[in-house]
Amino acid sequence: MIEVSHLSKRYGDIVAIDDVTFSVDRGQILAFLGPNGAGKTTTMRILTCFMPATSGSATVAGYDIFESPMEIKRRIGYLPENPPVYLEMTVVEYLRFVAKIKGLSGRGIKTGLDSALEKCTLGHVSGRLIGNLSRGYRQRVGLAQALIHNPDVLILDEPTVGLDPKQIIEIRELIKALAGEHTIILSTHILPEATAVSQKVVIINRGKIVAVDSQERLSAQVRKSEKVSFRVRRKEALVPQKILAISGVHQVIPQEADKGEGAYIVESDVGRDIREDLSRTIVTNGWGLLEMKPLVLSLEEVFLELTTQEKDVEAASFSAASHQATEENQ
Amino acid sequence: MRNILTLAGKEMQLYFISPIAYVVATVFLAVSDYIFYSQVQFYSGFSLQARQMQGNLPQLNIHDAVFRPTFLNMSVILLLIMPLLTMRLFAEEKKGHTSELLMTSPLSITEIVMGKFVAVLWIYFLLLVMTLHMPLILSIVTDISWKPLFASYLGLFLMGGVFLSMGLFASALTENQIIAAVISFGILIGLWLIGVSAHNTGETPLGQFANYLSMMDHLDNFVKGLIGTRDLCYFISMTVFGLFLTHRVVESQRWK
Structure with missing residues (x-):
């Protein structure tokens, strides 16, 4: 579904990504794991045709990023690090606008809107101004925006950053539920998040890929x-x-x-x-x-720089689980 | 075309949600009406005097004495307020990260630029329509020649196109709205003042060139009631030039 080969991007003298190669199969979730500034966002921006690469090539959904950016843009949903929302619009107005510029029309807008609202559980805030929503809800609106035209490929840049632990769990569950139907690339700098969500992990550091593997084999290799x-x-x-x-x-x-x-x-x-x-x-x-x-494996260095623990989320998921258990007991 | 209208619709919605369109319209109409009022008052006083002089009537008509100075003054006010309409168009998208949405959607840069231009041009058109109450009020008490009036409005509309396309260009350059406004002030005042220096340099080739670049004389022809191809070409080509520059700037930002 996504093939990336020898992709490089330089900003003047600074090398943002260097000779990056990986691939993602249809319906898979791939996590981009790396410390801040590793080149995750740059790679994603290249794949979404937001910016061109300096060298190398990539195909998304069978189309080349240089030759047919329009075809790719029709087939991807992209959630940048900051959700690209208009604060002065209501959720529905905004999503309807996005549906139109993504090329939906007539009944397609209605079905896309309804399913996006439902998947991201936004129904009860659909009439509110986005500017009045909390960070977590804005993130969900951003996700709904990426989903509205039912794209083949979803590219999510740090989808859980800045959310509270409960919201993080919700968003992860949502992303897992979306796999299969969509091919997903997401980025994160939190090790357990990559484990929790994805089947395949690409570890990237200072613009270079350090390892590509399934999560279990990677950690086995490391420690x-x-x-x-x-x-x-x-x-x-x-x-x-x-x-x-x-x-x-x-x-x-x-x-x-x-x-x-x-x-x-x-x-x-x-x-x-x-x-x-x-x-x-x-x-x-x-x-x-x-x-x-x-x-000293460079992989280890990367792992040391990564956030390897997320106490809050673990605690929250534990309390959620125990809560559920008590409910079940009653 | 459909995409342009979708984008224009979004921009117009944002104009009317935020207070900016209302504030700009209010200030513009208040100042224009004051100028109009003082011109009318001057004209009525002057025509009374002329009547007392009996037979010695100077060549006076209401278009030259009231509308022409009003419209010329109005163009200066427009020069000062139009950058405030255009400054947010690209700067706000960049600041709010929504440019990433537009640039990763199946939209061409031409569509994005034209969508914004059409929206702000429509707002400007509404602003001009609102000034129609001036001739309508005068038409109750006196005869008005509508043809030169039409030419004047056409001139103002075309001049607005230049102002807006230059403003759009300035807005594409930066993510700070104030900087965008200041840059477009600079460009517009430059285009205005080049005419003044043209008058000083006189009939040298450079002077003539500067004169052609200046907006003042071109607008004055329209306001006098002349619709000339020379002036039409000037305004339309300047507008297209501004839009072309905007397109280039937006395109180039992908490569940075």
């Missing part, structure tokens, strides 16, 4: 082991075996190296520093230690 890489002068068949004998080591992975030399990555238990034992083993065996360094 399972400590890694140390080392290089020795003389490669011997016994090296992996002897190193595996060090306590805490569970894997030795040979790497490519110059002729005769040996290079390995050693994985060990989390929280155990094996460097001292490792160097002793190498020296006593006389392999000739050339280099040794702990591997």
Whole structure:
């Protein structure tokens, strides 16, 4: 449904995104995860044809972003970081206007309006001025705006930012309910949010994609082991075996190296520093230690910068769940 | 075309929701009516004097003595208030992030620009219609020649097109409404004053060129009752130029 290949965008000397490649299948939810300023919004703006890329290519719903922007614009719904609403209009007036500029007419406007109001539970505020609505409701109006023409692709830029925990849960449920019918890309800088909502996560940092994978495999990859890489002068068949004998080591992975030399990555238990034992083993065996360094995955760096906890939401979802449970008991 | 009307409808709705259209109309009509009133008073006093002089009547008619100065003064007031009508058109969309909605909807930039222009031109048209009470009141007490009056209104309408397209351009440049208004003041006053300096430079080629660029003489021809292709061309091409610049600016902002 969405194919992005080698997309780059520069603002003068600043590289906003650099060689970004990923794809999303029909009906999937993809989360863009990255700290603030990582290039999430820029990527989304390029995909919505709001701004052109410096290089690379992308297709959305089968259309190229450079060649047929109009066709893409007809098929996407976009919720920017700040909901693009006219504060002086009522919800219905605004949504009717959006329906018209998205190309709906006649009965299409009515059905689109009704279903958007219903999906975003806006029925009871439909006659109110948007300027008088709270942040959460404005966000929902923004979402309704993106949905009104029933687009194939939904692009949501930080859809839950600035909402209270209860609203966050509601919006997430809504987004999950929309998958299948729509292909969705959303961005977030909150790790649990990506887990909660999406099937596929793209982690982006300083404009580059650090990892593309399902959430379970990513976290497994990140915090399972400590890694140390080392290089020795003389490669011997016994090296992996002897190193595996060090306590805490569970894997030795040979790497490519110059002729005769040996290079390995050693994985060990989390929280155990094996460097001292490792160097002793190498020296006593006389392999000739050339280099040794702990591997800090850039993925980990990114994860460290991400908000990895959201206490409020967890608490709220817990209280919501327990509330429901008590109701059920009664 | 349908998109232009949808966009224009939205703009007009926003004009009438906010107080700006009402305030601009009130101030404009109050000042114009005062000018009209003082011209009429001057004219009636003057024609009484002329009657006492018996036979020595100067060439006096109500169009030249009342409407022409009123309309010329009115154009200066318009120059001062029109930027206030146009300043919000693009600046507000950018500030309120709604430009992202317009630019990611299946609308061409021409449609967006024209939608806004049509809306504000319609507001201006209504403003001119509201000044029709002046000739209507005078027509009760005296004979009015309607043809030069029509030419005057056509001239004012076309001149308004230039004011509005320049204002639209200024609004596209910035997201601050006050800056947009100040820039369009600058452009419009520049177009006005270039005529004054043209009169000072006299009949040199540069002077003639400046004279052609200036709005004053072109408007004066219309107000005198002359509809010339030269003046029509001037106003229409200046309007199109302003709209073209606006289109370019909006387009270029995608690339920044």
